[in-house]
Structures are given as C-alpha cells and as structure tokens.
Amino acid sequence: MTTLDLILASSSRYRQAQLQSLGLAFRTAVPNIDEVALSHETPLSISRRLALSKALAVAKQCPASVVIGADQVLDLDGLPLGKPGSHDAATRQLRLLSGRVAYFHSAVSVISPRTQQVTVSTTRAVFRQLSVTQIESYLLFDRPYDTAGSAKAESLGIALLEELSSDDPSAIIGLPLIALTRLLNNIGIDPISLSKQG
Incomplete structure (x- = not known):
C-alpha cells in the first residue's frame, strides 16, 4: 500500500479531533447502520459489534481502504447507557449514575483489505453523589446529549x-x-x- 487511504467511519467531532492528534491524513464517512442493541446483548458486546459494523459498512463501499470504526457504551450493572439525545434523558442517566460505579466500554475496529480487527478498552468510573441542582447546572453547561452516559470527561x-x-x-x-x-x-x-510533518 503505497498511499494510505485511511477512513474514519464516524461523524463524531470528538473522534475526528482524537484521530487528528495522531497527525494522520484521513477522511470521514458516515456508516449507515442500525445501532439498536440486540436482545440479551451485554454493553461490552454491543460496543464491539457496533464498532465492527460501522467499519464494515464503510469498507464495503471502499474495499481498498483502511477503515476505523468505533463505539462506546456505558455499562451500569449490565444496563447499557448510550447517547441520551435530550436534556430529560441525560437527567435520568445522571440520576442513575449518581454515587455509582460504571464502566465505559470503548471499542475500536480496523478493517483493511486483508484483515478485520476489533478490541475494547474499558474505563472504570466512580461517580460522585450528585444533587438535582448539580445535574441541572452541569447539563446546561456541557450539553452532553451526544455523549454516552451524559458525562464529557474532557470537559x-x-x-x-x-x-x-x-x-x-x-x-x-x-x-x-x-x-x-x-x-x-x-x-x-x-x-x-506516517504523521504529517509541520
């Protein structure tokens, strides 16, 4: 492979910024997949399957490329929590997480013309006891409605x-x-x- 065609199968601005930090030239493509969890699927297996499915969906359209797929699911005692999508849903998530231990399963997949790989990195998070006022103030500040578990750890x-x-x-x-x-x-x-110089 003389010229690397690297594709990030994601519309997430957070993941794009992360990949940019490696200095690699890449383009993005939006994978059109159904992200609904399957019955009896664990949070960890959801993250693995979706990361791989996203990469495969884009690789099918670009078979000569190297495609990166990623997904993150928050695991609260086996209950999967994804992106809340709204203020009310985020409020419910943070009330559930208050004073609890949860696990963020962050899966990444790399598909090349010859191989398929997927792995998961898990982060253990201990949430503080959060008051209703703290939750509301935080949500109005960060608006983490596109973040699994409604908590932007980078903010x-x-x-x-x-x-x-x-x-x-x-x-x-x-x-x-x-x-x-x-x-x-x-x-x-x-x-x-391969990182871009300058």
Missing part, C-alpha cells in the same frame, strides 16, 4: 467523578488511541512514521 464532566481508571486514558473520549495504534501497527501502519 466539566470530569467534576462529576470521584475516580477514573483505564489502561488507555484516551478511551473515555470515545476513540482509544493506544488500542488503535496497536491495531494499525499490526497491519504495518506506524502513525509516528
């Missing part, structure tokens, strides 16, 4: 937490870059060598 959402632990600190934002770099290296793509 004021970090103040909702007592503790955050992961083997990949970038995973909480939605694209686990350590895991992604490993998958890219597996197919002979070294982001350090």
